Amino acid sequence: MYKGLLHTHITFVILFLVLYTVKTGLLLAEKKEALHLLRQKTKIPEIIISSIFFLTGIGLLFLIAEIKALLIVKIVLVLISIPIGVVAFKKENKILATLMLAMLILSYGLAEMSKKVEKKEIPELVNLPANAPLEVNVHGKAIYKQYCTICHGEYGDAGMSGAKNLKVSRLSQEEIISLLQDGRGTMPSYAKILSDKEIKVVSEYVISLRK
Numbered sequence: 239m240y241k242g243l244l245h246t247h248i249t250f251v252i253l254f255l256v257l258y259t260v261k262t263g264l265l266l267a268e269k270k271e272a273l274h275l276l277r278q279k280t281k282i283p284e285i286i287i288s289s290i291f292f293l294t295g296i297g298l299l300f301l302i303a304e305i306k307a308l309l310i311v312k313i314v315l316v317l318i319s320i321p322i323g324v325v326a327f328k329k330e331n332k333i334l335a336t337l338m339l340a341m342l343i344l345s346y347g348l349a350e351m352s353k354k355v356e357k358k359e360i361p362e363l364v365n366l367p368a369n370a371p372l373e374v375n376v377h378g379k380a381i382y383k384q385y386c387t388i389c390h391g392e393y394g395d396a397g398m399s400g401a402k403n404l405k406v407s408r409l410s411q412e413e414i415i416s417l418l419q420d421g422r423g424t425m426p427s428y429a430k431i432l433s434d435k436e437i438k439v440v441s442e443y444v445i446s447l448r449k
């Protein structure tokens with residue numbers, strides 16, 4: 239559900255960006271006739287594209303695990319850019335059109351940036367000697383709680399942001415470890431945040447969640 243919605247959203251955002259890049263290009267190049275023709279011909283498609291872009295965006299907001307500051311900035315930028323765009327093309331104002339396009343591209347970039355994970359302090363791991371053994375039900379659980387519950391939930395089956403159900407997962411420990419190192423889809427990579435030892439112990443904890 240989340241994945242399909244996300245792919246649809248991204249596709250229509252890109253269509254929207256392409257359309258507005260072409261329009262802004264024509265405006266800047268003073269190709270007024272071509273611009274008028276394009277605006278006329280794309281009137282209905284544009285309504286469809288922007289509606290799908292908005293509706294899928296709103297749908298995603300309900301399925302997203304964490305609303306981050308960057309995400310809010312992104313939404314605000316998009317919302318402000320729309321009236322600017324309407325005025326820009328009505329008045330054929332180059333500055334406003336460029337501004338609108340810049341805001342849209344910036345918010346597209348912010349969406350990418352907001353995927354980054356921040357390092358959190360885990361009390362169970364602070365002050366732990368470097369060679370101390372890690373325990374699944376203490377350290378594995380604490381790491382899971384800090385980084386994973388937001389999408390997978392306490393028991394592994396919450397499914398936020400498209401997260402898979404860990405209770406029914408059949409991945410081997412090696413597969414889980416490489417997934418945690420590389421990330422996949424909306425699931426981030428933990429290679430820069432967790433040590434090999436920590437990744438190993440949380441992978442054991444994930445396996446212990448299975449029925």
Ligand code: HEC
Pocket residue numbers: 303381382385386387388389390398399400401402403404406407408409414417418422423424425426428440441444
């Ligand atoms: C931002 C949400 C998010 C967070 C945070 C997250 N995951 Fe995931 N996880 C996902 C998504 C989405 C998938 C499905 C990826 C795919 O296959 O496209 C997934 C898949 C998995 C899978 C594979 C399940 C299977 O059978 O394919 C494992 C294991 C897993 N996550 C463990 C973890 C662990 C451990 C953490 C914490 C260190 C974590 N995840 C944090 C979203 C998240």
